[in-house]
Amino acid sequence: MQKENSNTWFLPETISSDHLIKEISKQFSVQIKPQQKTTVTYFDTFDWRLYRKNHLFYRVNQFWKLLRCDSGEVVTTFCEMNFSPRRFAWEFPASPMKTLLKSTLGVRGLLSLVVFETLSICVRILNTDEKTVAYIHVKTQKVKADNKIFRTVRLEGVQGYESSARKLGQFLHRCGITDPAPPVYLFKEGVSAIGRLPLDYSSKFSIELKPTLSTRQAARAIFGQLLDTMRQNEAGIREDIDSEFLHDFRVAIRRTRSGLTQLKGVLPPKITETMKNELAYLGRITGPTRDLDVYLLYEENYLSRLPGVLREGLAGFFTEMTDRRYREREKMIDALQSPRYRKIISGWQAYLDGDDGDEPSRHSERPVYESARKIIYRRYRRIMKKGGAIGPSSPDEDLHRLRIQCKKLRYSLEFFSSLFSPEEIARVIKQLKGLQTNLGDFNDLSVQQDMLQDYLSTIGPGSDKEIELAAAIGGLLTNLHHEQKDVRNRFVATFGKFSGSKNSKLFSKLFG
């Protein structure tokens, strides 16, 4: 297996590349290839999905390469003669690399994060048959964003000629080339040039709160972080890189709104009222685009639900959704660039950054630990009551309401998780997650059926194409309906698990 890490070193400033090459030629039989200029581009998603999995992914010449961050081992390479820009995993040709990317990237798109402009000289080390037994690459790598320069030496062995590589390694060591330069180091340097840090963004919410903070101080910190999330996603939404930017943006809005409702009497009433209204507005202007994003992501799923004969009919549906999304997105972008939007964001930011001079309200000075327990436990009890009352004949509406309650509980657990024992919070969230999945699936399936029914009612009588389309939608509706029934049937068991005595003991111990 090729390694690109353990055998790359920095070239000390005291040694020029020419001098090094001269020294190598004195000791070994060599062939020196002319200097080559290449561009190395590193990719990752906005939320570092590859880096998180210990992967570095880059393109050099016609090769896409995926390395392990820690060892520098090449996991897989993929060769593509003609460069075509690719953003999503599904755009790669079938290969082990595609499979790996698909499982890692999900729906996220690749961003080109770091570009190195590299000048490299390759020295081939030859044996008496003039066979190449090792390579030495002397490189000058320039970070495109800030022109920072790194000079490195890489020793590349050839399988079956390990002893030659060993000898060369010892030779380089004697020359004073001993400071390792792993690719991940260069990657981090390059990333810092664009003002980012690996793992500086995650769509998961996490915040460290001191238990001694007042509830208002904690609220400011929580809302401040959510506002950061919104701002961090603005550029990605504008550039339409992938659907997750908008999604994360909207989740941050929802979390803030839920926080404002749950932290009653913590911020001044006027601020709470205004922000609730303004955030509801932001939810409204971003909603239609998000809905269409979701429908478009269903494409593969929908096709797999239909028998072959009905699949073709769906093409028209997705074309129309794409058109609609285009129009809705235009409207949304206009709204996001409007003075009103800028005023909402800057006003909220100014309030959160401001000092605590404004007058206290009913619960603002209560220690956050106390408020957290109250808020969480109250929500939990309500879920237990409402959920326990749901039977096989209860209306669907009840499940939808319970879903919202669960979401609120989840958000507050996440806001305040740092105040409790991490293992116990993890257990609580895991149990809740199971219930949320069931309720979420149920809701998704009914939203989809509503949407398809609406769509069906717009199809007029007409050509064969329309008949095919209507047949496909009909097929889908049936299929989704059956699945929804299954999900609903599983509810009682799922809720039973959540409301079990072990879990309720844990809740009352932590929050009661």
Added chain:
Amino acid sequence: MSIIAVSNIKGGVGKTATAVNLAYLSAVDGINTLLCDMDSQGSASYYFRIRPKKKFNTKKFLKGGKHIDRNIRGTDYPGLDLLPADFSFRNIDIALDGLKKSTQRIGKILVPLRREYGCIFLDCPPNVTLLSENIFHAADIILIPLIPTTLSILALKKLLGFLGKMNYRRFKVMVFFSMVEKRKKMHVEMMQRISKDHRILPIAIPYLADVEKMGVYRQPVTAARPGSVATTAYQNLWTEIRKHLER
């Protein structure tokens, strides 16, 4: 994951040149490629300037596993490795004969390598022996270079007859014309006569000095002379084979 055996009963028909150049083109296409030199003469190894390690021999080869891994060597071209032949391979038939399931040994040895390489080329010695039978057993494609002369066609018929008798016909036979000299009337006539057979590819590699000079350069002609007639001819052959591999 394909195994391509380049084989013929006759010697000097361009087997090694074919295996060496196709393996190189496969690696250039980004396919991780292994060339196994099965001919004790070691010509393919010679072309790549690779000698087997001192401790490598028939016995080690037939043990397979790590004994093979240790003896695979990288060529001067990225993505192309070679398992060199040892002179002891001349007695490989005797060694095979003493083993159980003597026709399936090589196939077994190649199983772990199939995972690592996208394409494995086998450069076979000129004859039909137990070793060849092993190779046919393992191969996905049996590629036969044919010089369009009477005796060569006679030898081809014998080989095809033998392959026909093997009842596990999972391989595909592909024949192409090799060392063709257009100015020789017999070559042209022979090619016309048998070209209707569906196993014969519409590809002819001409007789070229560049190919012969590979022994001097010790490089595949496709690497040393990328724009040459010889390179184009091998490229056409490779394109034709890839079409089949992609199916």
